[in-house]
Amino acid sequence: MEGFFARVKARAEALFREAPFYPWAEAIGHSALEALWARYSTPGLEALAAWAGPFRERVFREALEEAGGPPERARELAEAFFRERRRYPLYPEAEAFLAEARRRGLALALLTNGVPDLQREKLVGAGLAHHFSLVLISGEVGIGKPDPRLFRMALCAFGVAPEEAAMVGDNPQKDVRGARLAGVRAVWVDRGLRPEDPEASPDLRVGDLREVFLAEAL
Template identity: 65%
Template sequence: MRLLLLDLDDTLLQDLPVSRRVLEELGRELGLLGFFRAVKEEAEALFKESPIYSWAKRIGHSALEALWARYSTFGLERAAEWAWPFREEVFRRALRRLGGPEEKARALAQAFFEARRVFPLFPEVPEFFRRTEGVPRALLTNGVPDLQREKLQGAGLWEAFDLFLISGEVGLGKPEPGVFRMALAAFQVRPEEAWMLGDNPEKDILGANRVGIHAVWVDRKERPPHPEARPDRVVLSLLEAL
């Protein structure tokens, strides 16, 4: 192995579990069960009507992330203007669906925006980095530049990589073959000399398959298999991949 390619969200950094925990805690404070599911589903439905949806889909930016992204990157002023009315409406719809107080929608949107800014790594990540020291590492992550960079800063991962490829910066998102080829070209490595580790069968595994890169599915039990993805290995933690 001459190059290690890694995904960020839910491979190294606990992302979806944190959103679930924060939203369920906010719901419990109001006596509402199933708040995470209600917010997620309402966000995904309304997100499809947004003026940034086609761009977000291209770079792999999700509806849940739209609830807490700052959109402070130059050129995203339109998204920043759109975001708060979107968030308030998402929470209003979720509250209506569960029989909660709709007048609290704005306050809940703000509470989630603030409380969501925590960045825990999976427990095995420090040991994984220690044991792969000396192997060049590239991060391939989908998302909005300012949000992904905030995650990297908050999780203390800036020193862990030799190259960062953020879809919102390079204009390509996984599973597009081009973003994988960018990493290979940067290190002058052939596909068969590289390994991709990620939790998303479609984005990480299928993308690597299309380029001929070895692929390890880190199954965090958050995503189902993809019918076309062919992982070389399936593991439950990063250390198992070693």
Template identity: 40%
Template sequence: MCLDVDDTLLDGQRASRQGLRELVGTDRAWPVWERTTDDYYARFVNDELDFDTMCVQRTKAFFAAFGERIDDIEAARRENIRMAAMQRAWSLFDDARPCLDWMRDSGLRLAVITNAPSVYQRKKIAAVGLADAFDVLVISGEVGVAKPDPQIFEAACEALGLRPGEVAHVGDRLDTDALGAARAGLHGIWLNRDHRAPATTEVPTIASLHELPELLVGDLPAVPVPELIP
């Protein structure tokens, strides 16, 4: 069993909102921060920017959207404030630990597949008490490829000693996690906590990790999913 981390096990959005709130004193700027983060994080994932540069450039772009021009030094200072507040707010979703415990008690081998820099993500996993929860950690910053590239899913299966068709992956992003896993021959599962559109019948969908055990002991669709394979 493979799992994403942010907004799957860890409530990353809540922590990120808390960090921004401490920096600017309001929630009203959240949509701008979210759009800016989507843009700049994609550049990090695509190796256009390293993580530290991405953080500084994102902060500069965010404040520029409100007409304030700041230099790299000031952007780094503000980012450090935001990052520290966010890290203090890191916490698991209520359904994460019970689900992980059930899977471990059921004898499943567990892996993380996450798009992030190595040191940062390992620190996060340890901070929420999951340092010993997984057999394998597959982090894009370590393996050199990122979801939805099939190679990162294949790397996880190889590390688990299993074939893709014997492995399921669950995450909160439909294309990056669920469909990406399905295209790599795994059982992709979409964790749609917020009931976001579009609904899909291409992969199984759950609204909570509390629903995952029932899905796993039931009949998952055969893989690979024919309509997803080029």
């Protein structure tokens, strides 16, 4: 199954780069894999909503053909992927970490890349929306991580200086680099999924969110 998923990912990325809106998607950090399950229900994205169905089916059809599978199952698999991605699995310590941050009186902002409807659906579906007093979505503001302007928007909204804030994230290229460019402390939650960015070292590296408070990083 991992081999087939690798084919799906490769085909999705190749076809996504051919889409006429790809420069916009790249600017806001909207990925090819997210295009396989985004609804594109945000006003103004009607053209993407019409494009998405044929795109998904083509991705799975070509992946099946490469794998020697039955291409007639493309729509079935595309729809299954669309459903399965909506299970919203959470890291076990995420809820407790956010609750503890709020208990300590910390103001929480979520900075996320992607199209608005999908990112908000993820947040609500995961049951975490109530923890954040500010949510900045790249598809709404027009810029995405690691652009430091997105981080400065959050700083401005809270009325704090860069040295008074910290970014906690798991993406070295987007979270850590963006924070460093904005002059904000960067805490990298390294779950072994992404390589370190040699051009943007974090101020603190932890294995999971529980270690953030243990290290007194916030």
